[in-house]
Amino acid sequence: MKTTKKLAVFASGTGSNFIAIQEAIEQGTLDATIALVVSDVPTSAVIEKAKKKGLKTFVFNPQSYSDKEAFETEIVEALSEAKVDWVILAGYMRLVGPTLLSAYEGKIVNIHPSLLPSFKGLDAIGQAFDAGVKITGVTIHFVDEGMDTGRIIAQEAVTVKNSSTRVALQKDIQAVEHRLYPETINYLLQQ
Numbered sequence: 001m002k003t004t005k006k007l008a009v010f011a012s013g014t015g016s017n018f019i020a021i022q023e024a025i026e027q028g029t030l031d032a033t034i035a036l037v038v039s040d041v042p043t044s045a046v047i048e049k050a051k052k053k054g055l056k057t058f059v060f061n062p063q064s065y066s067d068k069e070a071f072e073t074e075i076v077e078a079l080s081e082a083k084v085d086w087v088i089l090a091g092y093m094r095l096v097g098p099t100l101l102s103a104y105e106g107k108i109v110n111i112h113p114s115l116l117p118s119f120k121g122l123d124a125i126g127q128a129f130d131a132g133v134k135i136t137g138v139t140i141h142f143v144d145e146g147m148d149t150g151r152i153i154a155q156e157a158v159t160v161k162n163s164s165t166r167v168a169l170q171k172d173i174q175a176v177e178h179r180l181y182p183e184t185i186n187y188l189l190q191q
């Protein structure tokens with residue numbers, strides 16, 4: 001029997017990967033539904049985009065909570081209420097803590113704009129550009145307690161052209177992300 005899985009997409013900013021995932025669902029190339037969009041930035045563009053798509057959102061301000069355990073407890077409640085099967089981090093700029101990790105063990109994935117284990121952390125595209133590497137790329141991996149350390153699921157290389165600027169490199173990397181993330185999620189859901 002075909003059972004369509006429910007995703008929660010977590011994002012802190014623009015939400016272009018969220019849109020790529022939602023469009024793959026609408027086009028029928030990704031068999032899933034987005035049951036919840038979660039953001040730690042109340043003013044983020046991703047929340048506007050989610051509302052325009054008519055999707056349910058959960059927005060929180062981390063500063064209103066005593067600690068990570070407190071806001072992750074509420075997130076887990078919202079995920080459980082929305083019957084979410086998989087957590088998809090798409091530009092969620094925060095480390096996931098034990099509360100969320102244990103509730104969704106093996107079911108949390110992240111996308112990172114470099115070929116891990118190179119250029120972990122913030123501004124991976126800028127780090128690669130400044131290092132002058134000729135090849136960088138995109139990694140999709142399971143999330144564990146570390147920063148960009150979980151088991152790698154998929155990677156794709158992106159060549160840094162000699163004439164490339166930082167902005168052009170970001171565009172090339174994001175074009176790969178927008179194709180590779182929906183494809184990889186679809187593969188994972190079918191396992």
Ligand code: GAR
Pocket residue numbers: 011012013014015016017018090091092093111112113121122123124174177
């Ligand atoms: C993406 O490039 C993603 O790989 C990166 O944030 C961007 C979010 O863009 N994630 C990280 O750097 C995680 N360490 P988006 O909001 O337009 O999808």
